[in-house]
Amino acid sequence: MPSEPIKTSELITNIGELMTQDPEHRVLRDAALVLEGERISWIGPAAQAPAADAVTDAAGQAVLPGWVDSHNHLVFGGDRTAEFEARMSGQSYAAGGIAVTVGATRESSDAQLESLARQRVVEAVSQGTTYLESKTGYGLDVEHERRSARIAARVADEVTFLGAHLVPAGWDADEYTDLVCGPMLAAVRPWVSWADVFCERGAFDEAQSRRVLAACQAAGLGLRVHGNQLGPGPGVRLAVEFGAASVDHLNYLEDGDVAALAGTWGAGAPAGELPGTGLGTVATCLPACDLSTRQPLAPARRLLDAGVPVALAANCNPGTSFTTSMPYCVTTAVLQMGLSVHEAVRAATWGGALALRRHVGEDLDGHRAVGSIAVGHRADLQLLAAPSATHLAYRPGVPLTRAVWRAGRQVVGGRAAAAGA
Numbered sequence: 001m002p003s004e005p006i007k008t009s010e011l012i013t014n015i016g017e018l019m020t021q022d023p024e025h026r027v028l029r030d031a032a033l034v035l036e037g038e039r040i041s042w043i044g045p046a047a048q049a050p051a052a053d054a055v056t057d058a059a060g061q062a063v064l065p066g067w068v069d070s071h072n073h074l075v076f077g078g079d080r081t082a083e084f085e086a087r088m089s090g091q092s093y094a095a096g097g098i099a100v101t102v103g104a105t106r107e108s109s110d111a112q113l114e115s116l117a118r119q120r121v122v123e124a125v126s127q128g129t130t131y132l133e134s135k136t137g138y139g140l141d142v143e144h145e146r147r148s149a150r151i152a153a154r155v156a157d158e159v160t161f162l163g164a165h166l167v168p169a170g171w172d173a174d175e176y177t178d179l180v181c182g183p184m185l186a187a188v189r190p191w192v193s194w195a196d197v198f199c200e201r202g203a204f205d206e207a208q209s210r211r212v213l214a215a216c217q218a219a220g221l222g223l224r225v226h227g228n229q230l231g232p233g234p235g236v237r238l239a240v241e242f243g244a245a246s247v248d249h250l251n252y253l254e255d256g257d258v259a260a261l262a263g264t265w266g267a268g269a270p271a272g273e274l275p276g277t278g279l280g281t282v283a284t285c286l287p288a289c290d291l292s293t294r295q296p297l298a299p300a301r302r303l304l305d306a307g308v309p310v311a312l313a314a315n316c317n318p319g320t321s322f323t324t325s326m327p328y329c330v331t332t333a334v335l336q337m338g339l340s341v342h343e344a345v346r347a348a349t350w351g352g353a354l355a356l357r358r359h360v361g362e363d364l365d366g367h368r369a370v371g372s373i374a375v376g377h378r379a380d381l382q383l384l385a386a387p388s389a390t391h392l393a394y395r396p397g398v399p400l401t402r403a404v405w406r407a408g409r410q411v412v413g414g415r416a417a418a419a420g421a
């Protein structure tokens with residue numbers, strides 16, 4: 001991605017609306033902030049801003065945290081246009097389509113796969129994404145999963161092992177599950193910190209999913225689950241049972257599922273803001289996927305009302321959601337899922353960070369918090385070509401990303417562009 005050399009310090013001033021997503025959920029007017037190296041060092045009224053080595057004039061426009069996109073499948077070859085067209089003519093989505101992408105992925109060279117994945121990251125960053133996750137899952141044998149994990153680790157901030165995406169043709173499901181839990185897990189382990197399982201009809205049943213989650217947890221991986229996408233099922237229950245950081249999709253939830261997720265956050269605790277303690281399972285909703293598969297939209301409003309923290313993610317993959325656009329997800333969450341603009345932005349920034357456990361402090365591995373604008377956090381920001389975040393929903397489909405900073409480095413736009421010149 002293009003980047004300018006990092007400045008010692010940079011003042012971004014004349015910010016019309018600064019939506020911090022900090023613990024107080026502050027929205028500041030006529031604000032400014034200072035970046036020092038990769039971190040945010042000062043936030044306050046523009047009139048009191050300190051001097052800095054460089055100055056960006058936000059020209060009264062809005063600044064938000066960069067999007068934290070916590071669910072993607074970026075390492076794949078080919079596409080599934082024909083399947084999409086068939087779906088738009090009434091065919092339903094089924095897990096089996098994954099096999100088409102597995103074939104195209106195995107036929108691609110390492111260089112092709114990495115280049116394609118990088119292009120997808122660049123596309124995401126150009127729309128304001130500053131931190132993103134990618135899964136494996138289109139290799140589905142030991143060597144190709146290892147390769148996917150290695151490539152994903154080169155392009156994404158967080159990598160999730162999804163060997164349990166589909167049982168490949170010719171395999172017995174239980175024997176394939178043994179492979180995932182044994183040699184495949186060992187092969188990918190150096191590159192991944194998360195594991196996931198597609199717990200759904202046509203993919204992995206409850207017993208197989210439980211085995212995958214237990215083996216990956218024993219190997220020290222954090223857990224995530226694809227659950228309740230194509231019908232009611234055990235995905236949410238399993239995620240809760242294993243203390244997964246996130247359960248994703250959630251198109252078919254029963255009252256008990258919502259209650260179980262809410263229960264993981266404890267009564268009355270400010271969701272996710274007890275650093276390192278009391279963290280439950282985030283509900284990750286994937287609106288672009290829901291629309292592309294013509295499934296009912298995940299009940300984000302109902303989940304928030306029940307006290308469950310919600311994340312929004314793009315779920316970029318060739319089968320169900322071939323988009324990297326977090327603004328599209330935010331817009332849909334507001335226009336069609338009943339979230340306020342503030343809630344949708346929160347879900348696409350702080351919510352994603354919470355789903356990746358990157359929402360607070362400096363972690364043991366030296367990562368700074370992402371997903372909110374606060375002193376000490378990583379300087380991941382986006383400047384909109386609009387005076388408020390409301391324009392993301394008010395002007396749907398309009399490219400509003402004017403400038404993006406990732407770890408203090410401006411990776412989209414220039415200071416002249418930022419000032420509207």
Ligand SMILES: N=CN[C@@H](CCC(=O)O)C(=O)O
Nearest residue numbers: 097098198315317318319320
């Ligand atoms: N649902 C499972 N996995 C992907 C889709 C995979 C595919 O169809 O290629 C998803 O998150 O939607």
Ligand SMILES: [Zn+2]
Nearest residue numbers: 071073226315
């Ligand atoms: Zn997925």
